[in-house]
Amino acid sequence: MNNKLSITYLILIIAPLFIGCGNEKDGNKNNASASSLSLHVGNEKYFMIDTKESVVTWKGSSLNGLNTQTGYIYISKGELMIENGQLMGGIIEVDMNTIEDKNHGTDNNLVNHLKDPDFFEVIKFPFSTIAITKVASINDENKNITGNLTIKGITHSVTFPAQIEVKDGIVKANAKLVIDRTKWDVRYKSAKFYDNLANQTMSDSIEYHIKIVAQK
Structure with a gap:
């Protein structure tokens, strides 16, 4: 697998684990054209995400489940805050220009479509982010x-399960995040907004499998 963060055929959305700039209020839009994410480099509490080892895989499908697409996307930068061996916070930034289809790479009609206004409008919104706001321990x-997920300049709170391991100065995290893409204005072939799509209707759910490796 390529070292890429994945999002879903958009249904696609991403994406993403991934995502805009993370300071907007819930549901607001911000037409950010460049990254404004600042990291705490040198702070011993913060572990920098290894963008070569970290991967997000996206999965999207038609509503009937017969047509499934998967792919990847790069994390451009990010960090996790660790205190006493426990995750306390963090932020991940995804470069939406790196969207990739698993089977056909980056230069194909599917990927080009995902980048246009039907989906992520990447020229206008080149970055997506997720900022962790709360971590509740199960064990x-x-x-x-819980975190604020920003895609296309729109921010909503999301909650998802994750496994976190902190050992020998390295943080390893695996998570699964499922979102309703229409909350981030990704409406293409959604039954909520279009009638008579029949078997062309796409699911509103996008599934992300997120693998993160971070170290000081």
Whole structure:
């Protein structure tokens, strides 16, 4: 698998684990054209995300489940805050220009479509982010993470399960996030907004599998 963060055929959305700039209020839009994410480099509480080892895989499908697409996307930068061996916060930024289809790479009609206004409008919104706001422990490794997910300049709170391991100065995290893409204005072939699509209707759900490796 390529070292890429994945999002879903948009249904696609991403994406993403991934995502805009993370300071807007819930539901607001911000037409950010460049990254404004600032990291705490040198702060011993913060572990920098290894963008070569971290991967988000996206999965999208038709409503009937017969047509499924998967792919990847790059994390451009990010960090996790660790205190006493526990995850306390963090932020991840995704470069939407790196959207990739698993089977056909980056230069194909599907990927080009995902980048246009039907989906992520990447020229206008080149970055997406997720900022962790709360971590609830289930046990030593299993957590419920809450964060602000920003895509296309729109921010909503999301909560999802994750497994976190902190060992020998390295943080490893695996998470699964499922979103309703229409909340981030990704409406293409959604039954909520279009009638008579029949078997062309796309599911509103996008599934992200997120693998993160971070270190000081």
